[in-house]
Amino acid sequence: MDERVAEAAERQAPPGRRGTNRWRRRATALLLAALPALGSTLPAAAPATAAPASPTAAQSTTAQSAAHRATTQAAAGRTAATTAAAALQGTGSRSARVSVNEVTPAVPAAGDTLTLSGTVTNTSGSTLSHLEIAPRIGPTLGSRSAIEQAGRRQGYLSGADGTEVSGGHRVKLSGLAPGITRSFALKIPVSDLHLGADGVYQLGVSLTGQTRTRPYPQVLGIGRTFVPWHKKNTASRTRITYLWPLISKPHVTARTQSDEQQTPVFRDESLAKELAPGGRLQEMLELGKDLDVTWVIDPDLLASVDMMAGRYRVLKPGGTPDDTVAGKGQEYAQHWLDELQRAVRGKDVVTLPFADPDLASLAHRGTTVRGALGSLSHATTLARNTVETVLHVKANTDFAWPYEGAVDTSVVDVATSAGAHNVIARSDSVRDPGLSYSPTAARPIGSGTTALVADARLSTAFEGDLSRAGASSLAVQQFLAQSLALADQAPSRTRSIVVAPQRMPSVSQAQAMAAGVKALSDSSWAGTADLTDAAEATPDPRAQRRMPAPSSYPASLRRSELPTAAFEQVRKTKEGLDDFKAILDTPERVMPPFSTAIDREVSNAWRDHSGSARDYRDSVEEYLLELRGAVKLIKKSDITLSGREATIPVTVQNNLAQGVDGLVLELRSSRVGLDVGDRKRVKVDGEHTQSLKFDTTAKNNGRAYVYAQLYTEDGEPYGKVMRFQVNVTSITSTVLLVIAGGVLLIVLAGIRMYTQRKRSGPAPDPDAPLEEPDGEDDGDGKDGDAPAEEPDEDRQEKADGTATAGSGEGDDTVRENDNPPATGEKVDR
Numbered sequence: 001m002d003e004r005v006a007e008a009a010e011r012q013a014p015p016g017r018r019g020t021n022r023w024r025r026r027a028t029a030l031l032l033a034a035l036p037a038l039g040s041t042l043p044a045a046a047p048a049t050a051a052p053a054s055p056t057a058a059q060s061t062t063a064q065s066a067a068h069r070a071t072t073q074a075a076a077g078r079t080a081a082t083t084a085a086a087a088l089q090g091t092g093s094r095s096a097r098v099s100v101n102e103v104t105p106a107v108p109a110a111g112d113t114l115t116l117s118g119t120v121t122n123t124s125g126s127t128l129s130h131l132e133i134a135p136r137i138g139p140t141l142g143s144r145s146a147i148e149q150a151g152r153r154q155g156y157l158s159g160a161d162g163t164e165v166s167g168g169h170r171v172k173l174s175g176l177a178p179g180i181t182r183s184f185a186l187k188i189p190v191s192d193l194h195l196g197a198d199g200v201y202q203l204g205v206s207l208t209g210q211t212r213t214r215p216y217p218q219v220l221g222i223g224r225t226f227v228p229w230h231k232k233n234t235a236s237r238t239r240i241t242y243l244w245p246l247i248s249k250p251h252v253t254a255r256t257q258s259d260e261q262q263t264p265v266f267r268d269e270s271l272a273k274e275l276a277p278g279g280r281l282q283e284m285l286e287l288g289k290d291l292d293v294t295w296v297i298d299p300d301l302l303a304s305v306d307m308m309a310g311r312y313r314v315l316k317p318g319g320t321p322d323d324t325v326a327g328k329g330q331e332y333a334q335h336w337l338d339e340l341q342r343a344v345r346g347k348d349v350v351t352l353p354f355a356d357p358d359l360a361s362l363a364h365r366g367t368t369v370r371g372a373l374g375s376l377s378h379a380t381t382l383a384r385n386t387v388e389t390v391l392h393v394k395a396n397t398d399f400a401w402p403y404e405g406a407v408d409t410s411v412v413d414v415a416t417s418a419g420a421h422n423v424i425a426r427s428d429s430v431r432d433p434g435l436s437y438s439p440t441a442a443r444p445i446g447s448g449t450t451a452l453v454a455d456a457r458l459s460t461a462f463e464g465d466l467s468r469a470g471a472s473s474l475a476v477q478q479f480l481a482q483s484l485a486l487a488d489q490a491p492s493r494t495r496s497i498v499v500a501p502q503r504m505p506s507v508s509q510a511q512a513m514a515a516g517v518k519a520l521s522d523s524s525w526a527g528t529a530d531l532t533d534a535a536e537a538t539p540d541p542r543a544q545r546r547m548p549a550p551s552s553y554p555a556s557l558r559r560s561e562l563p564t565a566a567f568e569q570v571r572k573t574k575e576g577l578d579d580f581k582a583i584l585d586t587p588e589r590v591m592p593p594f595s596t597a598i599d600r601e602v603s604n605a606w607r608d609h610s611g612s613a614r615d616y617r618d619s620v621e622e623y624l625l626e627l628r629g630a631v632k633l634i635k636k637s638d639i640t641l642s643g644r645e646a647t648i649p650v651t652v653q654n655n656l657a658q659g660v661d662g663l664v665l666e667l668r669s670s671r672v673g674l675d676v677g678d679r680k681r682v683k684v685d686g687e688h689t690q691s692l693k694f695d696t697t698a699k700n701n702g703r704a705y706v707y708a709q710l711y712t713e714d715g716e717p718y719g720k721v722m723r724f725q726v727n728v729t730s731i732t733s734t735v736l737l738v739i740a741g742g743v744l745l746i747v748l749a750g751i752r753m754y755t756q757r758k759r760s761g762p763a764p765d766p767d768a769p770l771e772e773p774d775g776e777d778d779g780d781g782k783d784g785d786a787p788a789e790e791p792d793e794d795r796q797e798k799a800d801g802t803a804t805a806g807s808g809e810g811d812d813t814v815r816e817n818d819n820p821p822a823t824g825e826k827v828d829r
Helices: 002-012 020-041 055-088 144-152 270-275 280-288 299-308 330-343 359-366 376-391 409-417 469-489 507-521 531-535 564-581 591-600 610-628 733-759 792-817
Strands: 096-104 113-122 129-141 171-173 181-189 199-210 218-229 238-246 252-256 264-266 294-297 313-315 324-326 349-351 422-426 442-446 449-454 496-499 526-528 631-633 639-641 645-654 660-669 680-684 688-698 702-712 717-728
Touching: 096 199, 096 469, 113 129, 113 199, 113 218, 113 469, 129 144, 129 181, 129 218, 144 218, 144 469, 171 181, 199 469, 218 469, 238 280, 238 469, 238 531, 252 299, 252 591, 252 610, 264 299, 270 280, 270 299, 270 330, 280 330, 280 507, 294 299, 294 531, 299 330, 299 376, 299 591, 330 376, 349 376, 359 409, 359 564, 376 409, 376 591, 409 422, 409 449, 449 496, 449 531, 469 507, 469 526, 496 531, 507 526, 564 591, 564 610, 591 610, 631 660, 631 702, 631 717, 639 645, 645 660, 645 680, 645 702, 680 688
Parallel strands: 096 218, 238 294, 238 496, 238 526, 264 313, 294 349, 422 449, 639 717
Antiparallel strands: 096 113, 113 181, 129 171, 129 199, 199 218, 252 264, 313 324, 442 449, 631 645, 645 688, 660 680, 660 702, 702 717
């Protein structure tokens, strides 16, 4: 770093004689060092009679000193930033970046002409001149680690970067200003490389030229690649199995439309983009169909694309869960499925459990959660059926592939619980100490289980950013070099090697993978094999057969696992779904969307995406609660019961599109004296309500709370409790006694009246003539004398009788005519 800083400072200085800038730097450093000492002597030179500074003057001096310090610090910061920026610029043999973008052919043979094409970019701060490009052939790289070191090395290293290829292959380039890129192409007969024994050779392309500060020829940059050289055609070629994964993240939600077809709802249109021309999955298909590889497929991807080929909806960004728009990827989905069906015909197809479950997270975080492992066998069965239905091929479900191939004993136990007998691991997880070569991948590990240990270097060869052509070409050549070095470890042995790349390669990574596999299949040291054949290969007796302990699982991978809380949430959703399906008339409309969504909640795709994983789990749980809440009790207001026996109606509402059967409604009173009846079975058609009447009996008056609760048939509460108040107001015994006494008095009065009338004889005829007084009757009644007066008792009896009869008749009439009911109104009798 010090050398780079010095070179940056020297480049910024004006040109002069060699050594002048160095003396200037030393002089400047001495001057800066002397400034503090010079400043400390200045106050001593002041007159002794100077008056002491006033407080105001002292404050001003302090402020000026602070401002000076701030200015000095800011200037120092700018200087440091400038120096750091200068240090980051290329200097010396890193003044230019040389990129070898293409090597043709990737595996040369005797008599071929090797073509190297690439670019040169000026990464320094000054113009590069007198430039020449020249190939350099290095020594044989005798080990796989030496190949790795050569691929990582930066800058020119004399001796390690070999000598210039003879034969006049230099190409001149015009000057390059800072940041300018220029392309080049070199054609070199293989015979001019003077390759000797079989092996891997480092081939470099160096740029020589001059800079303004160093006007003499020097190496300004170098790019490297590898040439695998193998002339022998041996019968014991290494057999390599390359996995070609078709895996994507979860795209389908648990929601469906309420139409007859149950139109699915997608999270977004990202799957359509992957299936479109130039998309990741479209490139994987186009590249893989011409390769001899083993297809490893997540059946959830097939199911999602199959749904997309029909009518589907997409959640509207920023909208509510019910706010969707029509999907537009049908054409891409249908074309991709048609092409995939043709591509896998007659090929080795391996299917993972549905939605590619994270076996390591299950083993480390999920085994303590009830029922967490129960869905693995179902996911395997669903995977087989999905592949056969969509692709019309028979897929192998006997393989488990933990994340990044990292395994331990607990991961193996979980993997085999799903029915798999082969676990794909990686050699950086299962190491083979004491072996100088890479053994055959297959090895028995007990209980009828085979571990297929993939080669770590070959499996990770195409990771990282390969969008630049130079990075892609280097990855391909290094992959070939590593495969040849592996084959040369034990040339007399026929070994079976498995390559398990990243699960979801990018477009540039997939293109590099395809180029490497294609070149490897044309090589003379390796052949191809199916994964099924690799699992049946004869194991190496010296290979490691003991799986690591859980404590050795990589900490970096453990941090990205799904937490235990995620599996608890999944359990809760499963239990809620089980209760919900038990009450439905047609549960098959609800179960598939939800069960597959629950499988997606524990997918490997959520690694390093914990926030998205949590959002997906929440969305599934919220939708299930929304559907469960569509069957509910209608809120009831407080009621009053008049009498000791009455009826309480409670209404159940079903807003689902299908009927509900299997719930029971139970009322419970807060007071012992109020009996609210037995529980009743609930059966409600879709989008209807049902009113259930409960016969109640009250032993006394008063207020009580009644709680209404729905239950499933197995006694689990369903929905929320509804509470309402009941007020019992019945007729008391005292009131009944008073009424009975009044009736008795009326009866007694009637009896007395009847008795008195009977005692007085029949009533006189009102139309009969009055009796004449003895001896004074004149016949016309006009004698002027007043009639005889009735006794007081008789007058009172008549008056009482008339008043009683008239009063009763008048009351009945009033009751009959008072407030007559209106027409059509229901009247309670």
